[in-house]
Amino acid sequence: MDKFSLFLADYKGLIPDFNGYLQGLKRPLPLYYRINTLKIGTEEAKSLLRSEGIWFEETCFEELVLVKNHDPPPSPVLSYHLGYIYPQALSSCLPVKALDPKPHERLLDLCAAPGGKATHLAQTMKDMGLIVANDRKLGRITALMANIKRMGITNTVVTQARGEHFTWGHKFDKVIVDAPCSGIGRYRMDETGHIRHMKPGKTDLPAIQKGLITKGFDLLRSGGIMVYSTCTLNVEENEEVVHYLLQKRRAKLTPWDPPVPWSPGITRFKEKEYDKGVGLARRFYPHKIHSVGFFLARVVKA
Amino acid sequence: MPELLRPEDRLGLLAFLKDRFGMAPSSFEAYHIYAFKRQAFLFRRQPGKIDFPKSSFVRCGLPFMRLVAGYLKPTTVFLQRFGHLAWKNILHLDKAQIGRLCLEGEIDLGLESIDAQEIETPGYIIIKTGEYILGAGLILDNSRILCRFPKAMRQALVHINDL
Ligand SMILES: C[S@@+](CC[C@H](N)C(=O)[O-])C[C@H]1O[C@@H](n2cnc3c(N)ncnc32)[C@H](O)[C@@H]1O
16 A cells, blocks of 8 residues: 555544545645735735736635636736735645734744745735744755745845754744645645655655754744644644654643634544644645645744 | 945945935835845844854845946846835836847837936836836936846746737
């Protein structure tokens, strides 16, 4: 059995409306555009998108639209190159909403490239305060810098370091650890039943994720908030990583009411039982939110 | 590592923007200007001093101007974000002209059209189409317009008139 078949067998009883999930895998990933309110008003951007042949639907987030053209949609060349839009999944907006950054705050995005969340943070903060956007890989940092430029952002410092070794002169009010992951939330099935978007790799992701979540937490000031997120759906890269942090540090999860359907974090899986607090994490299934499957935990430093 | 511009250099840059585009220097009070690798960067002013970490620093803020051989070249990304503060040396082009400018790299608009838009030559200009600021251009020999958009944008806009 391949890895994904094993995943399906293990999670059959845990994923709500499992048949709906399987059916959803056959539909293409929906395309969303986030409007960059640093450069343009939402209404103005929407009318430009319409004039570029994009049909869209509003979403629960004012700055995000769901593209309705049948694929492939026309390319909104002006909107894109003038930095008015950023193609971004609805799920990818969730960490920024959960973090609720304020204009004067100092933020760290530990795994930032290519910058979907960092640039969303910047617009939410009205390009004020400070964002440190870090990533390990130079190639991806090039894309991050291009996006920061295209979106016209001035409040961001870009750094290149392994997150586990990241240092800075002060602690941060808020931290995002949008960790590298196996990406099961992005999986889609083609006509032949073959899974697309599957990442190869033998890396021990949970070990990396545990290092990153702990470092992210250590870089928080007391009372600060961290969001840990992935676009994968297995317990080993999600609840187990959060459980590890709760064991190692004086961390607490705080509840958050997302504006889209969610399920609570899993506290019991096979023979393992996790800290009850892990139940305050949020799981987002692709067929329920019409986007990439996602996991998010909002952690506060006591 | 980036260096905060000395006050007189900062004033020089802001005076250039005022002189060329009519942008008020006070509009930039909320920003530091750093020099790094022969470019100036606009970086949101911070309450305390920032010690950028030497080992991991890549960049701070938005590329603002290139400092090349005594010339100041405003970047397209700066003008897209802050160009609304300008009131002069703004050249309006229609989509067909933008397409040609991007394809050929330069176009000659003729003196009449440049005069009608009250563009001072030679020097940098802000290129607009309709209500949208596209970015930087350069005017030479009274009526030659040179494209100064980033390469990917220039390539994408070649067919703007057909979209
Ligand atoms: C899920 S992606 C981040 C997406 C990004 N937050 C966004 O919204 O556009 C994970 C990122 O983690 C980076 N990464 C992998 N290992 C890392 C490490 N040890 N430290 C820091 N970044 C790492 C990868 O290069 C990748 O860009």
